[in-house]
Amino acid sequence: MNTPATTTQPRVPVPGGREPLLAVTDLVKHYPITKGLLRRTVASVRAVDGVSFTVGRGETVGLVGESGCGKSTVAKMVTRLVQPTSGSVRFAGTELTGLRARELREFRRRFHIVFQDPYSSLDPRLRIVESVGEPLVAHRIATGAAKRRRVCELMELVGLSPAHIDRYPHQFSGGQAQRIGIARALATGPDLVVCDEAVSSLDVSIQAQVLNLLKKLQRELGLSYLFIAHDLNVVRYLSDRVFVMYLGRIVEVGPAAGIMQRPAHPYTDALIGSVATPTSSGGFRRSRVVARGEVPSPSRPPPGCRFHPRCPEAFDLCRVQQPPAYRLTGDRLSACHLRAGEAEGVRDG
Amino acid sequence: MRNAAPLLAVHDLHVDFDTPAGPVAAVSGVSFEIEPNETVALVGESGSGKSVTALAMMRLLGRGATLRGQITCDGRDITGLTEKQMRSVRGRAMTMIFQDPMSSLDPLYSVGNQLVETVRLHNRMSRARAVERATELLDQVGIADPRGRLRAYPHQLSGGQRQRVMIALALACSPRLLIADEPTTALDVTIEAQILELIRGLQREYRMSLLLVTHDMAVVAEMADRVVVMYAGQVVESGAAEQILRQPQHPYTTALFQCIPTPVTDRSAALTAIPGAVPSPHELPPGCRFHPRCAVAFDRCVTGQVPLFPLDGGARHSRCWLSGDAASGRADRTVVTSASVPGPARRRR
Amino acid sequence: MVEYALRRALYGVLVIFMVTVFVFLALRAVPGDAVRIQLADAPGVTEEQIAERTAALGLDQPVLTQLFHFLGGAITGDFGASFSDGSSVGGLIADRLPVTGQLGLMALAIGVVLGVVIGMASAVRPNGLLDQSLRLVSVSGLSVPSFWLGLLLVTYLAVYAGWSPPLIYQGPAENLGGNLAQMTLPALALGAAAMASIARMLRSSLLEVLQSDHLRTVRARGAGRGTTLFKHATRNSLLPVFTVLGLQAGGILGGTVILESIFGIPGMGSLTFEAVQMRDYPVVLGCVIVYGAVFVVVNIVVDLMYGVIDPRVRYR
Structure with a gap:
């Protein structure tokens, strides 16, 4: 039905050659669309269609894209909240996809996810000590007084007063509630924290606080982050490497430092054109590259390059052939026929 | 343009909401004008009162809201109009679009x-x-x-x-005035650019004024002729967009700009964050409402209300003892120097 | 949509089948013997006569055999014959169903009309005097069982107005006035609960819709009260009301059993009531199947109405 993603998606070498903390290969999630009296599957929504990446120890990998590009589905598959259709998720050298619930339990304490809306991910009827301490109880790490002690530590770690652990979520502001969400994610001492739009609903002044907190925690605890957001500026600031997703696939990979200065995919151009950019005279401008049209439905992705119907630079090849991940100079990959040619990159099998 | 009679003038607008804990002030003494064909951006974070101001202009505040002050539309004060009379104002004189187009x-x-x-x-x-x-x-x-x-x-x-x-x-x-409350916040970034371009084109064609309520500096930079910055129910700064973006006068505006990560933000340094959170309208601080979060606050900021100082011969305004003309033109400027003045104000520099 | 209706109908048949089996077995489990109850008053009945009668009715067979025999007949539309006088169950029900149908529809109409009026009146000025007093009416409507309300109405009218409804049933065709005189009170008693829950549901859902973004947007364009309230608000608040309606239809159906007996109305309700007392199994089963079918159909219709009101509802 679709060409095997193996040959076309970026494969990223592990920095330093060590086994990465997280290695995702050819991850696919298709949701069936059923029809008729017997509910036959007539088509599928290709939410994620062959995505590969790695996250090294202590590294922050940014996943950026618009709604419907599949970035949140990737987050849920990595944390095993959603079962992948196919593909591999290796965490610290162990394949997670085949594991049974009991075997997975051991790993669940080693990765955690922080969601966008801090209030809806905290039970409004539970005191903070219960919400934050819940993973401690679930993993039989601490109960009673030990749990309270650990929750107090966590509260201090995220910059909140330990005196407030007996309060309820509604007694905190949005920024504070998100800090509580982070505290809970850290309760079991994880290696990897997946942030799914974790700062997107916060006001900019609070967003800056939480971004600083995430950086500080990474320094102090040696955390790895999979940081998922739609704001390229925020992703660039926090990440070491950035993966740009469009319609279920990765279109560009590069180090955070270079990707905004020299984007190697027209879709990245469009994303950059939409974010605040300071001008030489001070203040902000946006460069306003307007991508045409809208994101097509993931149940009917266009043939060839999935971005071609909206791409100002598309030519004949883009309409028929799905671009492979062209390797450019440095650690960069681009799934664009044109840009790869311009950069005289070598094609990566 | 500044010489033409304003299409709409808000003068000393106050909005109070009845709550179980007594009335709270969501908007306290907001004044601004909108000229024909002009785009004014009402900027602020959540809790600044910007949306309440916009709804008050449409007289669309729900039950439990009390409105004081004048809203003059074409020389007619509309604050006293009955619901039936308002029908001729809504739609024809001004209409409003909201953040979430689905709902x-x-x-x-x-x-x-x-x-x-x-x-x-x-x-x-x-x-x-x-x-x-x-x-x-x-x-x-x-x-x-x-x-x-x-x-x-x-x-x-x-x-x-x-x-x-x-x-x-x-x-x-x-309508002659279109009020757009966060019109692109719920949209993807590439779509946002298209919608903003559409609004700008139609504004010219229909000769409309535009009141853009937003928290997004990139949107302000792209669209606004003039900017009104709100904080905790008050206007803290207003003036031409270009000037404010280039050289903000109020410490809040300055700090707000610094919070936003840009493509050139130093990734190794912490972001400049504004400490604390927007005060709840139940417990507004005395004196300048921003002083508990302000890096340059001094003792005077803690006690008296700060007036909105005209700067540049009235082209700009800033609600800060330290801003340009206000500081230099006043006899008591000696107080303004920071280190010599101990006081209850917090310093974070 | 047709496909959806078909699937729902299929489920409905399954539900009715299961109800039938359950009721069949439950009736057999109830103490008391159909033949003995029937012949109890007759003097000098011998055990042989009882056994003979039992065999004639097929009650000497094992329960499962009886069940399969009944189901086999039911599939072809033959629900058997009444134990008491041998008349066909289908015929009995055909006589009685229109009477109950009229009563049920009257109750539903009263419930819907009063419920909608009270609900809208309450929502226009929430917590006003009208709202407060109407809330009292709704709460009473919900808390008072229909049979008691029926008795209360009869007694009150008899004592204070000296009027009581006729006790001899007349069809609407022969004497409409007399018919309505007899039916109105039980319909009112039956509809009260529906009225109350519709009123409360409509009030809260209207209040929610009146606060919604899209209604605010309609007002922002300068639409008048009529357009906002009647075109946009009411239709948007109807969905939960329909859900309540489906549930209340069940309550009304159940209520007919006692109210028809109280008011001497020869409908399905009193037929069921008598049949249960007489252990007239075929009649009880026939009635239960019809009640079940009506309830299933009402709820399918309610579900299809969602689609008519709300284009977002897709039948899958």
Whole structure:
């Protein structure tokens, strides 16, 4: 039905050659669309269609894209909240996809996810000590007084007063509630924290606080982050490497430092054109590259390059052939026929 | 442009809400003007009172809200008008579009039905003629196959198309002022750019003024002629967009700009964050409402109310003892130097 | 949509089948013997006569055999014959169903009309005097069982107005006045609960819709009260009301059993009531199947109405 993603998606070498903390290969999630009296599957929504990446120890990998590009589905598959259709998720050298619930339990304490809306991910009827301490109880790490002690530590770690652990979520502001969400994610001492739009609903002044907190925690605890957001500026600031997703696939990979200065995919151009950019005279401008049209439905992705119907630079090849991940100079990959040619990159099998 | 009579003038607007804990002030003494064809951006974070101000201008505040002050539209104060009289103001003089285009359209009626209803509300015309006009409007807002789309229901449209329909509905009233409350916040960034371009084009064509309520500096930079910055229910700074973006006068505006990560932000350094959170309207601080979070606050900021100082001969205003003309032009400027003044104000520099 | 209706109908048949089996077995489990109850008053009945009668009715067979025999007949539309007088169950029900149908529809109409009026009146000025007093009416409507309300109405009218409804049933065709005189009170008693829950549901859902973004947007375009309230608000608040309606239909159906007996109305309700007392199994089963079918159909219709009101509802 679709060409095997193996040959076309970026494969990223592990920095330093060590086994990465997280290695995702050819991850696919298709949701069936059923029809008729017997509910036959007539088509599928290709939410994620062959995505590969790695996250090294202590590294922050940014996943950026618009709604419907599949970035949140990737987050849920990595944390095993959603079962992948196919593909591999290796965490610290162990394949997670085949594991049974009991075997997975051991790993669940080693990765955690922080969601966008801090209030809806905290039970409004539970005191903070219960919400934050819940993973401690679930993993039989601490109960009673030990749990309270650990929750107090966590509260201090995220910059909140330990005196407030007996309060309820509604007694905190949005920024504070998100800090509580982070505290809970850290309760079991994880290696990897997946942030799914974790700062997107916060006001900019609070967003800056939480971004600083995430950086500080990474320094102090040696955390790895999979940081998922739609704001390229925020992703660039926090990440070491950035993966740009469009319609279920990765279109560009590069180090955070270079990707905004020299984007190697027209879709990245469009994303950059939409974010605040300071001008030489001070203040902000946006460069306003307007991508045409809208994101097509993931149940009917266009043939060839999935971005071609909206791409100002598309030519004949883009309409028929799905671009492979062209390797450019440095650690960069681009799934664009044109840009790869311009950069005289070598094609990566 | 500044010499023309303002289309709309808000003078000393106060909005109080009844709450179980007594009345709270959401907006305290806001004043600004909008000239014909001008775009004014009302900027602030959540809790600044910007949306309440916009709703007050439309007299669309719900039950339990008390409104004081003047809102002059075409020389007529509309604060005292009855609901019935307001009907002639809403739509024709000004209309409003909101953040979430899905919840802002009636889900039970087709796009055509809602458009025809609005067209006929403001123009005496036959049904057939109104359908023609509705088709024209859809075409103008860039919806492909406008005649066919008349039969579509809101849930059958994408987010961007829904916002286009919202704009078409606003245009159907031929308003002289369009109030757009976070019109692109719910949209993807590439769609945001398209919608902003559409609004700007239509604004010119229909000779509308635009009040853009937003928290997004990139949107402000792209759209606004003048900017009104709000914090905790007050205007803290206002002036020409270019000047404010280049050289903000109020410490809040300055700090707000520094919070936003940009493509050139130093990734190794911490972001400049504003400590604390926007005060709840239940417990507004005395003196300058920003002083508990302000890096340059001194003892005077803690006690007295700060007036809105005119700067640059009245072209700009800033509610800060330290801002330009206000500081230099005053006899008591010696107080303003920081280190010599101990006081209850917190220092964070 | 047709496909959806078919699937729902299929489920409905399954539900009715299961109800039938359950009721069949439950009736057999109830103490008391159909034949003995029937012949109890007759003097000098011998055990042989009882056994003979039992065999004639097929009650000497094992329960499962009886069940299969009944189901086999039911599939072809033959629900058997009444134990008491041997008349066909189908015929009995055909006589009685229109009477109950009229009563049920009257109750539903009263419930819907009063419920909608009270609900809208309450929502226009929430917590006003009208709202407060109407809330009292709704709460009473919900808390008072229909049979008691029926008795209360009869007694009150008899004592204070000296009027009581006729006790001899007349069809609407022969004497409409007399018919309505007899039916109105039980319909009112039956509809009270529906009225109350519709009123409360409509009030809260209207209040929610009146606060919604899209209604605010309609007002922002300068629409008048009529357009906002009647075109946009009411239709948007109807969905939960329909859900309540489906549930209340069940309550009304159940209520007919006692109210028809109280008011001497020869409908399905009193037929069921008598049949249960007489252990007239075929009649009880026939009635239960019809009640079940009506309830299933009402709820399918309610579900299909969602689709008519709300284009977002897709039948899958």
